[in-house]
Amino acid sequence: MIDPKKISGPLTQETTQIILECISDGVFTIDYNWEITSFNRAAEEITGISRKEAIGRHCWEVFRSNMCEAECALKKTMEEGKPYVSTSAYIIDSNQKKIPISVSTSLLIDKHGEVLGGVEIFRDHSLVEALRKQLSASFHVEDIVSNSNAMKKIFTILPQISQSDATVLIEGETGTGKELMARAIHNMGPRKDKPFMAINCGALPDTLLESELFGYKKGAFTHAVKDKPGKFALARGGTVFLDEIGDTSPAFQVSLLRVLQEHEYTPLGGVEKEETDVRIIAATNRDLSELMEADQFRQDLYYRVNVVKLFLPPLRQRMEDVPLLVERFVSKLNLRQGKFIQGIDHAVLASLMSHTFPGNIRELENIIEHAFVLCQEGIISCDHLPGFLVQKKQTPCQAPVDDPVKAAQINLISDALARNNYNRNAAAKDLGIHKSTLFRRIKKLGIKL
Incomplete structure (x- = not known):
């Protein structure tokens, strides 16, 4: 314990430095050239950057914060001469990890009242953010958030669906997040390290759709000057997402059915079949069962894509x-x-x-x-x-x-x-x-x- 009798007069620079080294908040100072002039121990630990590396460099080179480009609190303090307290932001540490922080800034003034630069104090909120995410886990999966009972039921079975290789059909109105759901299934499954390829089936005519999915060989048509692999080849080992499958023509449905049944396809202009190793996730904003009854969607293809069905309710529900x-x-x-x-x-x-x-x-x-x-x-x-x-x-x-x-x-x-x-x-x-x-x-x- 420090003897209070031994402390007399104002704090020395050495004592101030000891205090700065002991606190858990990161502290650094800059001069008018925006170069770092001091960097405490907590700043080193939070950023993963040593004091030796930081001092003399521009602050934005060290912190790479989302505030650096436009809304820098320290810049506002330097320009307006007033402090800013508890501004939320994030920085990128030496391991390229995003660190959530809160920031307070003020002017750095010497004992004569002259402004030497600015000082910033920042606090690591990684633990708080982790706890917040843990609390919200019941209504958060990947990039999908929901607190509705219908979506929670989907969240409950999503891990099992993701681990399976079964074809999934996602139904729901336009704008309900069908592609986000497909990406979540892919990212939670064993194929997550392989490509995720999405294509809007309703936006392309049959010939272009087939060339996009199956690829083509040199000379298959005019301007086909070299072989081009399709999404089935590019996504090998991963997932192909067929959006708006209900808008496809009967002719294309036959081609797709062959791929799902035989796990192989022939590129346009090719003679040899190529094997597929992809998971199919399809989506539609139409009712495929009604289209099937109206002879607008093949019954055999419907049962091939409808192994697991998920319905995303509209936002109004x-x-x-x-x-x-x-x-x-x-x-x-x-x-x-x-x-x-x-x-x-x-x-x-x-x-x-x-x-x-x-x-x-x-x-x-x-x-x-x-x-x-x-x-x-x-x-x-x-x-x-x-x-x-x-x-x-x-x-x-x-x-x-x-x-x-x-x-x-x-x-x-x-x-x-x-x-x-x-x-x-x-x-x-x-x-x-x-x-x-x-x-x-x-x-x-x-x-x-």
């Missing part, structure tokens, strides 16, 4: 996910654009919860990105929303104003009932739920018919 998705999009856009938007205000959430989202999750992401263009800092308000949301007349709601999730559920059911002349069987079918489920929700939410 899982409105409890809106706050989670907004948080995800805000975080992603903050990192991409170098901003520090803190979130959305209550009025914005209420407006989003009253919207039916015909474009599903993709539409919600576009709305938040639109708001990011107009909002430079702080909280996203209604002024930053697209015009169609601001001008939309809000429907009267029987739920408390401070419960936007409940309000959205009531509005959704009320609208479905009104569209179907209050025929509850028809409304349940419109919502994609069983009639008994609708009755329970009407009673639970206290909807007056």
Whole structure:
């Protein structure tokens, strides 16, 4: 223990240095050339960069933070002469690992009151972030977040599906995240270190679709000056994702069926068959069983792709996910654009919860990105929303104003009932739920018919 009697007068530079070495927060100082002049022990441990390497280098060369390009807190302090406290950011350490941190900055002033440069204190929040992810694991798989019961059921069986090699059919409206789900299945399975190849079957005519998937040989057609491997060859050992498979022609369906049955194909213009070693995941925004009954989709192909079926509900049926998705999009856009938007205000959430989202999750992401263009800092308000949301007349709601999730559920059911002349069987079918489920929700939410 230090004897207080031995301490007299102001702290010496040596004592100050000892204190800086003992604290757990990283501390560094810069001069007006943005070159690091001091670097404490905690800064070395957090960044993985030694003091000898750091001193004399520009701060952005050492930290490689998302703040460095546009929203540098230390730069603001140097320009405005005022401190900034607890700004969230991240740095890239010496092992190329992203480290979440909080930052506080102030001017570096000597005893005569002269400004020598700036000082930054940063704290490693890796443990806090790990705990947060652990707590949210029940509604987070790969890049998919959800707190709805329907999605949680999918999350529960996803590990078993991923470990299998069975063909998967993912059904759901446009914008519900079918490709994200396919990537999650691939990344969680034994083929994760091999390629994931995606192709939109509805965007290409048959000849181009076949050449993209099967490849072609030199001379197969005009301008085919050399052999080109298709996605089945490029994805060997990995996964091929066939999006919008319901939009394919009967002729292409025959070719695809042969691949699924025989695990081999012939490139365009080729004579020898080539074996396939890929997992097939298909997706569609149409009901393949209805297309099959209408003779627009081959029955034998349907049963080949429909080994495991997953249905992704539209966003209007899982409105409890809106706050989670907004948080995800805000975080992603903050990192991409170098901003520090803190979130959305209550009025914005209420407006989003009253919207039916015909474009599903993709539409919600576009709305938040639109708001990011107009909002430079702080909280996203209604002024930053697209015009169609601001001008939309809000429907009267029987739920408390401070419960936007409940309000959205009531509005959704009320609208479905009104569209179907209050025929509850028809409304349940419109919502994609069983009639008994609708009755329970009407009673639970206290909807007056």
